Every structure is written in C-alpha cells, then in structure tokens.
Amino acid sequence: MGYKKHSLRLWLNRDWSTIRLIPVVSWLTPANVPEGYLLKPSIAYCWRRFGWRPDIVVGDLGYIHGQTKREIRQNWKVAVVTKLKAGMSLVAPFESERCIVCPQGQPLQWLEYNEQEDRHCFGVRAAQPLCDQCWESSQCSREFDYPPAHHETLMGLLPLSILPAQQLLHQARSWIEPCQAFEKNLLGLNSHFLNSLRLTWCLGLMVDAAVLLRTLALMEPSPLANPLEQLLPEQGHLELGL
Amino acid sequence: MLHEFRCRVGVSGLRAINDHLVVRLLKHLRTEHKSVGLIDATDLPAATADKKKTVVNGPLSVRP
Numbered sequence: 108m109g110y111k112k113h114s115l116r117l118w119l120n121r122d123w124s125t126i127r128l129i130p131v132v133s134w135l136t137p138a139n140v141p142e143g144y145l146l147k148p149s150i151a152y153c154w155r156r157f158g159w160r161p162d163i164v165v166g167d168l169g170y171i172h173g174q175t176k177r178e179i180r181q182n183w184k185v186a187v188v189t190k191l192k193a194g195m196s197l198v199a200p201f202e203s204e205r206c207i208v209c210p211q212g213q214p215l216q217w218l219e220y221n222e223q224e225d226r227h228c229f230g231v232r233a234a235q236p237l238c239d240q241c242w243e244s245s246q247c248s249r250e251f252d253y254p255p256a257h258h259e260t261l262m263g264l265l266p267l268s269i270l271p272a273q274q275l276l277h278q279a280r281s282w283i284e285p286c287q288a289f290e291k292n293l294l295g296l297n298s299h300f301l302n303s304l305r306l307t308w309c310l311g312l313m314v315d316a317a318v319l320l321r322t323l324a325l326m327e328p329s330p331l332a333n334p335l336e337q338l339l340p341e342q343g344h345l346e347l348g349l
Numbered sequence: 350m351l352h353e354f355r356c357r358v359g360v361s362g363l364r365a366i367n368d369h370l371v372v373r374l375l376k377h378l379r380t381e382h383k384s385v386g387l388i389d390a391t392d393l394p395a396a397t398a399d400k401k402k403t404v405v406n407g408p409l410s411v412r413p
Contacts, residue, residue: 113389165387304361
C-alpha cells in the first residue's frame with residue numbers, strides 16, 4: 108500500500124523559452140485512487156479559490172472518462188486533451204487520430220471553433236483536392252462542422268487532429284517527469300518515512316510550497332548577471348498559435 | 350521543530366500558504382495566450398520497513 112500525489116500544474120507562459128510548471132492544486136490520496144477522479148475537483152477548486160481555471164488541461168493517457176470531460180467543458184469551458192485510449196475505436200469523420208476526412212474521403216483542415224454556435228468548422232484546403240472528381244461536388248460547400256460533443260476525446264474543445272493538440276500531447280507532457288523527479292529526489296519527498304496519509308498530505312504540500320517559492324524567486328530580476336549564462340541550456344520554444 | 354510546525358499549521362494551513370503563492374504567480378500569466386495545465390500523479394511508496402521481518406530465522410530443528 109502506498110500513496111499518490113496528484114497535481115494540477117500550470118505551464119507559466121510568461122517566458123516560453125524556459126519550462127516552468129508550477130503545482131496549482133495537489134491532492135494526496137491512497138495509491139488506489141485513479142488519476143482521472145481528481146481533475147474535476149482540481150478545476151472546481153481553482154475556480155472557487157482563484158476565480159481562474161486553465162483554458163486547456165493535458166491529461167496522461169486516456170484515463171479521463173468522456174462524461175467528466177463533457178462536464179468540465181460545459182461548466183468551465185476547459186478543453187481536456189488526452190491521447191486516445193488503447194482499443195478505442197475511431198468515429199467518423201476521423202480517419203485516424205490526426206486526420207479528418209469528408210464523407211467521400213477528402214482530408215479536411217480545421218478552420219475555427221465558433222463559440223456562439225458551439226461548433227468546429229473544417230474545410231477543404233488541400234492544394235489539389237479530390238473534389239473535382241467527386242460526384243457530390245456540385246452540392247458540396249466543402250466545409251463541414253461538428254459540435255465538440257461529437258466525441259469528447261477526438262473532438263472536444265480542441266480536436267485531437269490539430270497541431271496544437273498534438274504538440275501538447277507530445278511536447279508538454281514530457282516535462283512532467285522532470286517535475287516529479289525534482290520533487291521526489293531533490294526536494295526529498297521520496298526519502299521521507301511516509302506512514303500516514305496525514306503526514307503525506309503535509310509533506311506533499313510543503314514540497315509544493317518549496318516549488319512555488321523557488322519559481323517566485325526565479326521570476327524576480329537578478330541583481331547580478333550570471334557569468335555562466337551563455338553556458339546554460341536553452342529550451343525549445345513551444346508556440347501553439349492559439 | 351518541523352513536526353511541531355506541521356501539527357500546528359495542518360493541511361488547511363499549508364493549502365492556504367500555497368494558495369497565496371499561486372495567486373502571486375497567476376499575476377505573471379499572459380492573458381493573450383491560452384493557459385495550459387497538466388494533470389499528473391506520482392506514486393509515493395509507503396514506509397514499510399517497520400513491518401518487515403528483521404529477525405533471522407534460526408536453524409531448522411532436526412528430529413532426533
């Protein structure tokens with residue numbers, strides 16, 4: 108038997124050149140509590156305590172239920188992005204996780220999300236589309252729209268096929284492990300004698316406080332220039348274009 | 350001393366401290382960009398050293 112530390116972390120977007128993930132809300136639970144159960148309470152907590160919530164939440168794998176995603180989307184307008192669960196079957200218009208096609212098979216490009224009508228708009232933007240040979244071309248507007256509720260994982264508020272969603276899943280997710288390793292190894296969360304849930308709660312929150320204080324300190328302008336600044340590693344930029 | 354601090358401040362006190370720090374950090378968010386959150390969970394093994402057998406078993410008794 109062990110414990111689990113669930114954290115909703117925020118990617119501080121003030122400076123995209125460095126990766127700064129800060130724990131906004133953490134929950135310490137027995138190890139048998141699944142991760143997906145604490146997403147909704149985390150967003151509700153953010154809204155209640157800070158009057159704020161993240162616009163997009165990236166989840167690990169596909170363990171968050173579609174019903175939970177729907178409630179989060181409808182109540183807080185938060186897009187939950189997760190990978191497709193293993194064995195989950197695709198639904199039209201998705202030909203693959205990254206490709207949406209029209210009923211006749213022409214690949215479509217995401218154009219926009221119309222918030223008032225609550226629909227995603229997709230259109231034909233390929234240089235040489237197959238539409239000229241299509242028997243429906245005379246009646247086709249070459250634009251198609253779908254509501255986010257069409258499929259909570261594939262569509263939702265941020266369709267899985269578009270580049271920002273894929274970037275979030277493949278780039279942003281990979282920074283979670285260094286955060287966890289920092290808390291467990293450098294801040295010593297792993298080396299404590301955790302023999303009660305109450306103690307685990309206290310130590311988990313104290314580790315969060317240390318991370319938050321460190322981030323605040325790093326954001327203060329340094330009075331002295333770092334002589335080794337040119338030798339510091341630089342992170343790649345993450346420009347989502349949203 | 351740390352033990353005493355933990356007992357006094359409690360979980361709700363630590364949460365309040367963290368909330369105060371988070372509010373300060375949220376002011377640094379750029380509102381023109383979408384904010385991105387990530388949810389994750391990490392395992393913390395419970396201490397079980399006190400439950401493990403530490404006494405070495407004696408030699409098997411031999412029937413005379």
